[in-house]
Amino acid sequence: MKNxxxxxxxxxxxxxAAILLAHFSVHSTLIDENSEIGGAIFKKPDKGMNNSTFRDxxxxxxxxxxxxxxxxxxxxxxxxxxxxxxxxxxxTNDLAILQKGKVKTISDKNLLIATGCYERAxxxxxxxxxxxxxxxxxxxxxxxxxxxxxxxxxxxxxxxxLLVAAKQLHMxxxxxxxxxxxxxxxxxxxxxxxxxxxxxxxxxxxxYMLYLKKHRIPFYYGHGxxxxxxxxxxxxxxxxxxxxxxxxxxxxxxxxxxxxAGIQYGYVPRIQxxxxxxxxxxxxxxRGGFFPVxxxxxxxxxxxxxxxxxxxGIYGSDVAVLSGKIAAxxxxxxxxxxxxxxxxxxxxxxxxxxxxxxxxxxxxxDFSGLKEGLMGLPDQDTIVCRCxxxxxxxxxxxxxxxxKDMGALKIRTRIGMGNCQGKMCGNYxxxxxxxKLGSSHENVGWLKPRFPMAPIPxxxxxxxx
Amino acid sequence: MKNKTTDxxxxxxxxxxxxxxxxxxxxxxxxxxxxxxKKEGNATQASAGGLWAIGESVxxxxxxxxxxxxxxxxxxxxNGVLETQRPHQLPPFFFDFCLKSNDLxxxxxxxxxxxxxxxxxxxxxxxxxxxYDDDDKAYAENIYNSIPHLQNQMKWMDSIQLKEDEPFxxxxxxxxxxxxxxxxxxxxxxxxxxxxxAKVQGVEIINDEVxxxxxxxxxxxxxxxxxxxxxxxxxxxxxxxxxxxxxxMVNVSLPITPVKGQxxxxxxxxxxxxxxxxxxxxxxxxxxxxxxxxxxxxENKAYDTSSSYAELQGLASGAIKAIPILKHMNCKRTWAxxxxxxxxxxxILGPVEGIDGYLNACGHFRTGILTSAITARIINDLVHxxxxxxxxxxxxxxRFKDKMKNExxxx
Ligand SMILES: Cc1cc2nc3c(=O)[nH]c(=O)nc-3n(C[C@H](O)[C@H](O)[C@H](O)COP(=O)(O)OP(=O)(O)OC[C@H]3O[C@@H](n4cnc5c(N)ncnc54)[C@H](O)[C@@H]3O)c2cc1C
Ligand SMILES: Cc1cc2nc3c(=O)[nH]c(=O)nc-3n(C[C@H](O)[C@H](O)[C@H](O)COP(=O)(O)OP(=O)(O)OC[C@H]3O[C@@H](n4cnc5c(N)ncnc54)[C@H](O)[C@@H]3O)c2cc1C
Numbered sequence: 022m023k024n025x026x027x028x029x030x031x032x033x034x035x036x037x038a039a040i041l042l043a044h045f046s047v048h049s050t051l052i053d054e055n056s057e058i059g060g061a062i063f064k065k066p067d068k069g070m071n072n073s074t075f076r077d078x079x080x081x082x083x084x085x086x087x088x089x090x091x092x093x094x095x096x097x098x099x100x101x102x103x104x105x106x107x108x109x110x111x112x113t114n115d116l117a118i119l120q121k122g123k124v125k126t127i128s129d130k131n132l133l134i135a136t137g138c139y140e141r142a143x144x145x146x147x148x149x150x151x152x153x154x155x156x157x158x159x160x161x162x163x164x165x166x167x168x169x170x171x172x173x174x175x176x177x178x179x180x181x182x183l184l185v186a187a188k189q190l191h192m193x194x195x196x197x198x199x200x201x202x203x204x205x206x207x208x209x210x211x212x213x214x215x216x217x218x219x220x221x222x223x224x225x226x227x228x229y230m231l232y233l234k235k236h237r238i239p240f241y242y243g244h245g246x247x248x249x250x251x252x253x254x255x256x257x258x259x260x261x262x263x264x265x266x267x268x269x270x271x272x273x274x275x276x277x278x279x280x281x282a283g284i285q286y287g288y289v290p291r292i293q294x295x296x297x298x299x300x301x302x303x304x305x306x307x308r309g310g311f312f313p314v315x316x317x318x319x320x321x322x323x324x325x326x327x328x329x330x331x332x333x334g335i336y337g338s339d340v341a342v343l344s345g346k347i348a349a350x351x352x353x354x355x356x357x358x359x360x361x362x363x364x365x366x367x368x369x370x371x372x373x374x375x376x377x378x379x380x381x382x383x384x385x386x387d388f389s390g391l392k393e394g395l396m397g398l399p400d401q402d403t404i405v406c407r408c409x410x411x412x413x414x415x416x417x418x419x420x421x422x423x424x425k426d427m428g429a430l431k432i433r434t435r436i437g438m439g440n441c442q443g444k445m446c447g448n449y450x451x452x453x454x455x456x457k458l459g460s461s462h463e464n465v466g467w468l469k470p471r472f473p474m475a476p477i478p479x480x481x482x483x484x485x486x
Numbered sequence: 487m488k489n490k491t492t493d494x495x496x497x498x499x500x501x502x503x504x505x506x507x508x509x510x511x512x513x514x515x516x517x518x519x520x521x522x523x524k525k526e527g528n529a530t531q532a533s534a535g536g537l538w539a540i541g542e543s544v545x546x547x548x549x550x551x552x553x554x555x556x557x558x559x560x561x562x563x564x565n566g567v568l569e570t571q572r573p574h575q576l577p578p579f580f581f582d583f584c585l586k587s588n589d590l591x592x593x594x595x596x597x598x599x600x601x602x603x604x605x606x607x608x609x610x611x612x613x614x615x616x617x618y619d620d621d622d623k624a625y626a627e628n629i630y631n632s633i634p635h636l637q638n639q640m641k642w643m644d645s646i647q648l649k650e651d652e653p654f655x656x657x658x659x660x661x662x663x664x665x666x667x668x669x670x671x672x673x674x675x676x677x678x679x680x681x682x683x684a685k686v687q688g689v690e691i692i693n694d695e696v697x698x699x700x701x702x703x704x705x706x707x708x709x710x711x712x713x714x715x716x717x718x719x720x721x722x723x724x725x726x727x728x729x730x731x732x733x734x735m736v737n738v739s740l741p742i743t744p745v746k747g748q749x750x751x752x753x754x755x756x757x758x759x760x761x762x763x764x765x766x767x768x769x770x771x772x773x774x775x776x777x778x779x780x781x782x783x784x785e786n787k788a789y790d791t792s793s794s795y796a797e798l799q800g801l802a803s804g805a806i807k808a809i810p811i812l813k814h815m816n817c818k819r820t821w822a823x824x825x826x827x828x829x830x831x832x833x834i835l836g837p838v839e840g841i842d843g844y845l846n847a848c849g850h851f852r853t854g855i856l857t858s859a860i861t862a863r864i865i866n867d868l869v870h871x872x873x874x875x876x877x878x879x880x881x882x883x884x885r886f887k888d889k890m891k892n893e894x895x896x897x
Binding site for chain 1: 803816819
């Protein structure tokens with residue numbers, strides 16, 4: 022194969038890129054750790070599970086369309102599922118991939134990184150209690166339909182996913198005690214004009230709100246988490262109104278009796294690979310913190326490495342589809358498969374659509390963008406790094422003795438030395454350090470990811486028989 | 487205050503710089519500043535933390551990979567013939583240096599915990615050289631016979647004793663030679679412990695990069711950092727693999743080059759190893775929190791600190807051979823660090839002719855964790871113009887004088 026770009030991540034961004042390339046008869050290798058394509062939003066529930074809830078969604082129709090298109094292009098796409106990219110070996114220009122229990126290497130040239138995002142973990146007192154989940158976690162349980170996450174649930178955080186999850190859980194037979202959105206109603210009303218830029222998404226959002234209303238599910242603007250209480254399992258959640266900066270107004274707090282809670286304060290781009298590949302990164306809290314810098318064609322600062330979708334800054338699945346196409350066009354230009362003029366012609370309407378969507382998203386961010394009050398949620402004895410059981414007070418102590426960046430914080434406290442390499446606590450710690458020191462997020466830096474990005478059995482790199 | 491001259495500026499805050507800062511801080515009349523900026527690959531944070539005084543001196547631990555053992559070499563030579571080789575051993579004064587340092591640790595542990603509050607996790611483990619075949623045995627016998635005065639610190643184990651002691655070791659191992667006092671610490675906690683205790687005792691820690699050293703009439707007068715000029719009477723070069731960069735600021739060339747070492751780390755596991763292990767492939771140490779650390783390579787790759795697949799495979803395969811159940815355990819992280827290497831594997835300590843107020847404390851190669859304690863005492867003596875408890879001559883830079891003329895590539 023003459024030209025072969027490796028696309029890491031088979032979500033909306035990666036799939037749309039592969040499809041566009043196929044339309045130009047250009048081959049690609051599409052790599053994803055899951056057993057199905059689709060990424061975070063279109064991923065089918067595991068085989069054999071009841072997915073009736075999922076079928077109901079509009080997203081399913083979109084997914085179906087994309088999967089069909091993908092099928093038609095399959096002769097151009099070498100699909101490698103259950104293949105986890107674990108990092109790179111720069112001296113040999115290799116990328117390491119775990120496949121069938123063994124690590125193998127492929128060339129690290131010509132990469133489109135479309136690894137999507139994680140849900141940002143928000144520490145608060147009691148957040149490690151069983152029964153507390155990320156909204157994505159709770160959602161995937163609801164989608165499967167086999168196990169209910171609980172009987173009485175609350176959804177707390179910010180952003181439209183709270184509404185989506187509330188509906189899905191409710192349809193799966195869970196009582197939704199309340200949905201609490203940290204953003205304030207006046208901020209959304211103020212910007213309603215901008216939201217008109219995407220009537221489709223606006224309508225979708227409204228339909229979710231109507232669903233809650235119809236089923237008498239209480240929805241609170243300007244409210245959020247304070248703490249979770251329970252002995253061995255979640256029993257109660259304390260919530261409160263949030264002020265302008267999202268500091269809870271504790272005098273007005275109240276308690277909800279629930280046995281499960283979905284918490285969601287923001288997303289974080291999965292940038293471990295672009296970090297390891299030495300791409301330049303920038304910081305913007307509203308787009309999830311650090312993400313690789315890209316030019317108008319989704320090229321990163323490193324030659325022949327492209328980034329698209331939520332990996333290149335959170336903008337949601339619709340933008341992911343479009344940015345995947347732009348990245349594919351960039352590759353076609355770079356291998357002289359099409360001229361810049363030709364590419365521009367195709368890109369123009371895509372960019373126009375993308376800008377419209379980004380405007381919508383920006384408005385949502387103004388409403389939903391994380392605020393500094395969240396940093397004060399943990400108590401002194403709240404665990405921040407779950408892998409190494411590092412409490413908030415240990416982090417404060419470290420700051421007191423002069424720790425100024427994430428590397429020093431790691432050596433001092435062991436944050437990020439656990440199995441997740443800081444995927445959980447890294448963002449909170451960066452935000453907190455920058456806030457406390459009045460320093461920039463760039464200066465505070467990040468926890469350097471290393472091979473393997475996720476734990477692997479030693480046997481996977483064993484060469485004895 | 488601003489223009490006050492500092493007595494001593496220490497450049498580099500790894501285990502060596504911090505241990506010196508701590509030792510010097512026992513004298514309350516000295517004003518001391520430690521300047522450090524953590525560079526990618528600094529050795530202390532990457533280290534295994536073995537206090538393998540005899541093991542490393544006879545070429546085990548990191549040394550094994552440096553000079554592969556006989557059996558390993560035999561496997562690799564096509565015809566299988568190779569004359570019996572003596573293990574790679576360091577000179578007797580180096581044994582002394584290591585053993586003296588090792589003896590200091592129990593007290594140090596108490597002191598540092600009391601003063602600065604950091605527990606650097608000193609564990610009595612011993613180090614076992616695990617033997618798989620007769621060649622390994624011949625190699626171990628060579629070691630044993632070459633240091634008769636230390637035989638009370640060594641113990642032979644046959645395969646039955648070994649199995650009893652370490653039930654998870656490869657059933658085919660024929661025995662082990664144990665070094666009873668070769669223990670371990672947590673290396674970065676040791677550095678934290680030195681630093682915090684030094685701080686309590688008045689050392690100022692400055693997070694900055696040294697850019698230049700100002701010399702006037704052959705005497706050091708100030709250190710320039712990115713942000714400041716710090717006037718001082720004495721500088722101590724403890725900049726690890728970057729020591730030659732620092733010495734060039736006073737026109738001294740040091741034959742110190744970075745020697746890359748890679749490490750693999752397991753997830754936390756229940757305690758399955760009593761002692762640290764060294765085989766002809768790798769060393770294995772279970773740390774106090776249950777993580778199993780596997781090391782290490784010795785590579786000349788300049789300042790590169792990336793992981794590389796072939797080397798990791800070699801280490802992992804060696805570790806699985808030694809501890810078969812590791813196969814099913816997870817590796818959660820790999821990294822690499824830069825040992826400050828010297829041509830004769832011996833550190834470079836003390837003054838340099840022709841430049842006043844400059845002291846070397848660098849080139850600790852693969853034993854800087856172990857020898858940090860004694861290094862600090864030697865430097866402390868030199869600062870106070872006392873004769874060190876160990877003969878300084880074999881550690882001085884001028885030992886390379888003639889060689890440096892003949893082998894200019896070392897400079
Ligand atoms: C848990 C969760 C639930 C969400 N639910 C919704 C929703 O219901 N509705 C909605 O509009 N938006 C949702 N989003 C947001 C939405 O996922 C994104 O906007 C959109 O999916 C982004 O598409 P993408 O192609 O950039 O990334 P993704 O869809 O996330 O796809 C990235 C893919 O790459 C894979 N991958 C990542 N790293 C590696 C690696 N190292 N090796 C191999 N494979 C790798 C991932 O497993 C994933 O399959 C959700 C996000 C998350 C995290
Ligand atoms: C993989 C590996 C395993 C090892 N295992 C063992 C073991 O088991 N037992 C053992 O005893 N030893 C071991 N060692 C060796 C030991 O780690 C080193 O000998 C020791 O850490 C050296 O300490 P140092 O302070 O001289 O160097 P470093 O720890 O590298 O410290 C030097 C410091 O100086 C800083 N610096 C450099 N230039 C400047 C500048 N211009 N301005 C300011 N600061 C500067 C550096 O960034 C660094 O922080 C191992 C080493 C490696 C790499």
